[in-house]
Amino acid sequence: MTQKEQTGTSSETLFVGIDLGTSRSSITASNERTAWIESYVGWPKDFISARVLGKQVMFGAEALEHRLSLEMCRPMDRGVIKEGIDRSEDAVKEIIQELIRLVSPNPGQQIKAIVGVPADTMKVNKLAIRKAVKDYVHSIMVVSEPFAVAYSMDLLDNAFIIDIGAGTVDFCIMHGTMPDENDQKTITTAGDYVDDQLFSLMTEKYPRSRFTKNMVRQFKERFSFVGEVSDEIQVELPLDGKPAPHDIKMEVKRACESILPAIIDTAADMISRFDPEFQAKIKNNIVLAGGGSGIRNLAAHIAHGLKDYGQCTVVTVDDPLFAGSIGGLKLAQDMPKNYWEEL
Ligand SMILES: Nc1ncnc2c1ncn2[C@@H]1O[C@H](COP(=O)(O)OP(=O)(O)OP(=O)(O)O)[C@@H](O)[C@H]1O
Ligand SMILES: [Mg+2]
16 A cells, blocks of 8 residues: 555645755655655565565665665666666655655645756656656645755745756746746756766776776765865775775866856856846856755856856855755745645
């Protein structure tokens, strides 16, 4: 029996904001509980692994740790649910079910969820998400991720959100109404792209050393920067089987800087197409969100890259992991009835 079938007796409602991300998914609920998991799902490969692991499904870091005994699935690719390929649709269902379980709804509670997805993929994702959540959620509205972030910060007018995730960078201009297609854009050179770049640059420089994509991502998250920083960046990697220090500073810099041109060009293009009377206001209210906003010096470099278009102010959101789901929850609590879709 699904969770939704077990509920439905009480009129009490649990509102939730869900940020369904390529690398991490988070939930913020009106009962003040929050949770997040990495968007990886693993099912035991056979009955032996099911017995050894003692679980029917695993998520995130725990799944990665046991990946040899699991059928693994990362269901989102560049912000889109991979439909019809492997078990992605099942995996999204598992993630939604797990997130809702983690915020412990009371038996009988109606669940109303706002789900944030990348701006450009709203049409494709809406159907897939509806399918994925219908067993666990009673009403839904799908919104773009950067809009949810803007809502969390009360930035509803004259603001420009740039959400740098794993699969996508999402741009959204807020001008006092619900943003439409013209106000939003998505590009796919984001965190995963930086990982690929760093992996290639390190492979080129240290062809005899051994490291994995997962290790490279961890190095990036620890040391990421653009421009100049004074610290040395050295990591220990096995070279011919023996641990040895490796300098990766220039590689980290180049990999992180590889996403700057597309971000600056897209931002400049969106600003220049906006009503000229309001451009200055928007340029002075640029907010970076998403895990990629943790790259050191990023805000200053984006401001510098946009300087030809006049004075700019770029700031970084306080809580990149939860900003989207906090905004989703706030929206869910404010949203008039007619915006909801009943499932
Ligand atoms: N300090 C950091 N410096 C650089 N990148 C970071 C840092 N911390 C996290 N990241 C990267 O941010 C990305 C995850 O961000 P986020 O959780 O916002 O993405 P997501 O919502 O899962 O993806 P998407 O929005 O594309 O679906 C990953 O690529 C991760 O490696
Ligand atoms: Mg995201």
